Amino acid sequence: GAVVSQHPSRVICKSGTSVKIECRSLDFQATTMFWYRQFPKQSLMLMATSNEGSKATYEQGVEKDKFLINHASLTLSTLTVTSAHPEDSSFYICSALAVEGADGELFFGEGSRLTVL
Amino acid sequence: AQRVTQPEKLLSVFKGAPVELKCNYSYSGSPELFWYVQYSRQRLQLLLRHISRESIKGFTADLNKGETSFHLKKPFAQEEDSAMYYCASNSGGYQKVTFGTGTKLQVIP
Numbered sequence: 001g002a003v004v005s006q007h008p009s010r011v012i013c014k015s016g017t018s019v020k021i022e023c024r025s026l027d028f029q030a031t032t033m034f035w036y037r038q039f040p041k042q043s044l045m046l047m048a049t050s051n052e053g054s055k056a057t058y059e060q061g062v063e064k065d066k067f068l069i070n071h072a073s074l075t076l077s078t079l080t081v082t083s084a085h086p087e088d089s090s091f092y093i094c095s096a097l098a099v100e101g102a103d104g105e106l107f108f109g110e111g112s113r114l115t116v117l
Numbered sequence: 118a119q120r121v122t123q124p125e126k127l128l129s130v131f132k133g134a135p136v137e138l139k140c141n142y143s144y145s146g147s148p149e150l151f152w153y154v155q156y157s158r159q160r161l162q163l164l165l166r167h168i169s170r171e172s173i174k175g176f177t178a179d180l181n182k183g184e185t186s187f188h189l190k191k192p193f194a195q196e197e198d199s200a201m202y203y204c205a206s207n208s209g210g211y212q213k214v215t216f217g218t219g220t221k222l223q224v225i226p
Binding site: 004034041042043046049068093095105106108109110111 | 126157160161162163203213214215216217218219
């Protein structure tokens with residue numbers, strides 16, 4: 001199946017700094033990507049929908065100035081956690097929508113664990 | 118708004134025993150239902166979707182609109198089935214998926 005890669009898989013940063021997480025579709029083009037957040041032993045919470053060439057659509061309660069999403073190409077979306085604080089520590093997962101030949105199937109990245117000290 | 122409920126956080130069964138992971142959804146339209154699986158240290162991946170009506174790794178799931186359920190079943194559990202299972206739904210057409218809280222399946226040898 002299609003492959004989605006996230007980088008970095010783990011990142012530790014100091015409070016107040018910004019962290020960028022990349023999500024790439026390796027062998028297909030994805031006009032739509034999704035960013036989720038997963039707390040320990042909880043489900044995936046959709047944060048935003050990232051559309052290539054346009055602004056992301058954020059879910060209710062997600063601060064768009066805090067979580068900057070850029071989808072500049074058909075294979076890359078980035079999530080930047082700005083001025084990170086310890087409460088932003090979480091597991092962030094992206095998924096990409098593959099439309100051709102897969103009838104709209106979602107493929108997931110391996111996730112990125114962010115720890116803010 | 119869509120809502121997906123998985124009442125069991127943990128389900129432990131012995132190898133060879135039948136498995137049923139429960140899932141209920143709330144959506145008045147015609148949702149598309151999925152089961153995703155996450156094996157230890159691996160990424161989330163699609164297990165099956167109701168429109169495919171297929172059996173994957175021995176698992177099946179039938180959409181029951183009357184009961185708004187999409188329970189995942191397997192007649193004989195295997196050790197390699199141990200994983201986190203997430204039920205999910207979308208409102209059709211647009212792939213904005215809502216996930217349940219997940220059920221950890223533990224198959225005891």
